[in-house]
Amino acid sequence: MTTAHGNDVAQPRTDWADFDFDTRQVHAGEYPDLNTGLRVPPIALSAGYVFDDFDDQVDRFAGRSIDPIYSRQGNPTNGVAEARLASLEGGVAAVAVSSGQAAISAALFTLAKGGDHIVSTASIYGGTRILFGRSFNRFGIDVDYVWDAEDDAEWERAIRPNTKAIYTETIPNPRNDVTDLARIAAVARRFNLPLVVDNTIGSPALIRPIEHGADIVVHSTTKFLTGHGAAVGGAIVDGGTFDWEAAESAGRAYPLITDVKPGLGSMVDRFGQGAYARAAREAVVNDIGPSLSPFNGFLLHQGMETLSLRMERHVASSLEIAAWLEQQPEVEAVDYAGLPSSPLYELAKRDYGLTAAGTGARTGSVFGVKVRGGVDGARAFVNGLRVFSRMTGIGDTRSMVIHPLTSTHATFAPEVNERLGITPGLLRLSVGLESPRDLIADLRAGLDRV
Numbered sequence: 001m002t003t004a005h006g007n008d009v010a011q012p013r014t015d016w017a018d019f020d021f022d023t024r025q026v027h028a029g030e031y032p033d034l035n036t037g038l039r040v041p042p043i044a045l046s047a048g049y050v051f052d053d054f055d056d057q058v059d060r061f062a063g064r065s066i067d068p069i070y071s072r073q074g075n076p077t078n079g080v081a082e083a084r085l086a087s088l089e090g091g092v093a094a095v096a097v098s099s100g101q102a103a104i105s106a107a108l109f110t111l112a113k114g115g116d117h118i119v120s121t122a123s124i125y126g127g128t129r130i131l132f133g134r135s136f137n138r139f140g141i142d143v144d145y146v147w148d149a150e151d152d153a154e155w156e157r158a159i160r161p162n163t164k165a166i167y168t169e170t171i172p173n174p175r176n177d178v179t180d181l182a183r184i185a186a187v188a189r190r191f192n193l194p195l196v197v198d199n200t201i202g203s204p205a206l207i208r209p210i211e212h213g214a215d216i217v218v219h220s221t222t223k224f225l226t227g228h229g230a231a232v233g234g235a236i237v238d239g240g241t242f243d244w245e246a247a248e249s250a251g252r253a254y255p256l257i258t259d260v261k262p263g264l265g266s267m268v269d270r271f272g273q274g275a276y277a278r279a280a281r282e283a284v285v286n287d288i289g290p291s292l293s294p295f296n297g298f299l300l301h302q303g304m305e306t307l308s309l310r311m312e313r314h315v316a317s318s319l320e321i322a323a324w325l326e327q328q329p330e331v332e333a334v335d336y337a338g339l340p341s342s343p344l345y346e347l348a349k350r351d352y353g354l355t356a357a358g359t360g361a362r363t364g365s366v367f368g369v370k371v372r373g374g375v376d377g378a379r380a381f382v383n384g385l386r387v388f389s390r391m392t393g394i395g396d397t398r399s400m401v402i403h404p405l406t407s408t409h410a411t412f413a414p415e416v417n418e419r420l421g422i423t424p425g426l427l428r429l430s431v432g433l434e435s436p437r438d439l440i441a442d443l444r445a446g447l448d449r450v
């Protein structure tokens with residue numbers, strides 16, 4: 001490219017595929033704006049897009065052109081976030097939506113309709129369990145749970161001819177009971193089922209589920225990806241790994257992805273490996289309408305620029321705090337798979353690796369601590385905290401605490417909570433980016449009241 005000064009300069013780079021994670025989190029998805037020179041992709045606050053001419057409008061509405069029609073279906077600011085997240089997760093495409101709950105719903109509605117069935121691992125975010133038990137149930141989509149993911153017989157009993165997906169999470173909260181994704185992926189493959197994994201708490205800086213056999217990844221981007229607790233959002237990532245046509249031949253139909261539209265073909269014909277993401281965008285997100293505000297899309301793509309740096313600090317502080325908590329007389333137990341004392345430590349080490357200091361595995365910063373004295377002990381502890389915020393939320397720069405039994409898990413039957421390990425003295429911590437010394441002093445002050 002020759003500048004106005006006659007200098008021969010290199011074109012701005014747009015393909016970041018072969019770069020390291022830390023480079024891609026800063027650059028992937030950005031587009032050079034040669035008109036204004038803006039370095040940061042701007043917030044494209046426009047509900048719609050101008051058609052080149054009459055026939056361009058006809059082509060866009062007929063699906064012959066994938067240029068955007070309306071921001072419910074796609075937006076350039078969100079497009080930066082989508083391309084960046086797809087790159088970080090190692091997927092082929094992503095769709096940004098308005099919340100994590102919208103991501104889970106849209107991801108699964110693309111696969112299942114009324115009368116269909118989903119199998120999920122039992123230890124998942126409480127809000128997802130509520131979503132499955134209430135709204136999915138009302139729409140006629142049944143969800144059954146597998147309690148022991150290691151037990152092949154339990155999977156075999158749960159999976160039916162009308163099952164359309166297996167659903168799990170990388171690091172379930174509040175118990176930090178990390179999932180053996182490779183094992184669940186093997187079950188999914190055996191039954192020709194796509195594996196959908198919520199990676200909200202792991203984030204692609206710690207684990208990339210597609211590398212462990214997942215086909216689709218969902219996120220509440222509200223948490224670590226956006227990173228600062230300011231914007232609700234969600235995303236679906238298509239790994240491009242699932243063979244939809246082979247599944248259909250084997251008796252599991254995914255009509256939104258494989259049905260042939262006259263004159264256009266199927267989503268697979270048109271979008272190949274990205275067929276699932278396109279179906280989610282066009283046939284579910286655009287229909288139902290949980291699109292992401294470009295303002296939140298901006299905060300998301302900007303937040304991801306520092307993801308790996310923040311996650312290293314979140315993890316190092318969590319490990320220090322979890323190891324300290326374990327030694328305190330007021331503490332009954334700490335549920336943090338990254339601790340060498342955890343029964344899940346070997347799996348945590350295998351899938352998440354060790355911290356730079358080598359003191360434990362990198363299993364995020366959301367974990368459980370059981371204080372003595374049941375609900376009364378929990379109440380006294382929580383009421384004594386001044387740096388940790390008493391609130392629902394995780395994955396923020398700020399540290400937070402909540403009592404799951406009386407909040408996220410308050411609507412579940414006592415026997416379900418007992419089986420999930422949600423005991424009266426259990427608290428969920430989300431360790432932020434404050435100094436671990438200050439956080440430990442705050443926790444000490446809380447424990448002094450127990």
Ligand SMILES: Cc1ncc(COP(=O)(O)O)c(C=O)c1O
Binds near residue numbers: 100169201219221
């Ligand atoms: C693992 C997980 N998935 C999904 C969600 C829902 O996300 P959102 O609050 O953005 O709808 C949450 C929220 O806490 C979560 O922790």
